[in-house]
Amino acid sequence: MFNHVKQSRAYQDVVEQIQEAIIAGTLKPGSQLPAERELKEQFGVSRGTLREALRVLEQKGLIEIRTGVAGGSIIREVNSEQLSENLGLLIRNRTVSPRDLAEFREGMEGGVAALAAQRGQDEDMALLNRLLQEAEEHLKEGRKGWDAFIRTDEKLHMALARMSGNLLFISVLESVYYNIHTYYENYLPRGKKILQENFCDLRAIVAAVTGRDAETARGLAQEHVRRFNAYMEEKDI
Helix, strand or coil: CCCCCCHHHHHHHHHHHHHHHHHHCCCCCCCECCCHHHHHHHHCCCHHHHHHHHHHHHHCCCEEEECCCCCEEEECCCCCHHHHHHHHHHHHCCCCCHHHHHHHHHHHHHHHHHHHHHHCCHHHHHHHHHHHHHHHHHHCCHHHHHHHHHHHHHHHHHHHHHHHCCHHHHHHHHHHHCCCHHHHHHHCCCCHHHHHHHHHHHHHHHHHHHCCCHHHHHHHHHHHHHHHHHHHHHHHC
């Protein structure tokens, strides 16, 4: 199944060959890699090199290494879980600058809002209006309702992502919104003015989406991200 590797980049070659076999479907989810001795012979590598490659594949979420009598390297199903986990760590640790995060979100959330306007069902539109009402109730509480308002804001954005029907948008934005609170806490000034502006943006976006106006929804979502990133950059200076 596998070829001998170049010794100058041995473990990387092992990783790439096994990874390609998984992506191509040669290795199926739930199946087991050949025994360690057989893999060493096929690749022409040492035990240490092979184990290093297997650890990398496990970190990527492509295999699960089990110990014991029934142990071995089991092929995992390729899905968006690992991507979400890695992106979540980057955001939660604030490894990404507020500006980079805003640039990333601007295009993505604009596209999501446009797709939501085009693809959303009646029950989706009703959910958006309920979440908007919920946000308004928290807004009336002032600073005391800040955290609850932000949670509702996140739920509304995730509702838009699910309305897009795009698995990648859903997976990536789920990771963003479940972890972005660390940026709000460190960079976004707390105050009723901020909440009021946020609510006005949400209300306008919901109106455009429920009105099936895709391009207006796109522009409003992008402007929303730009404005609030400007607030975060001001506090970061």
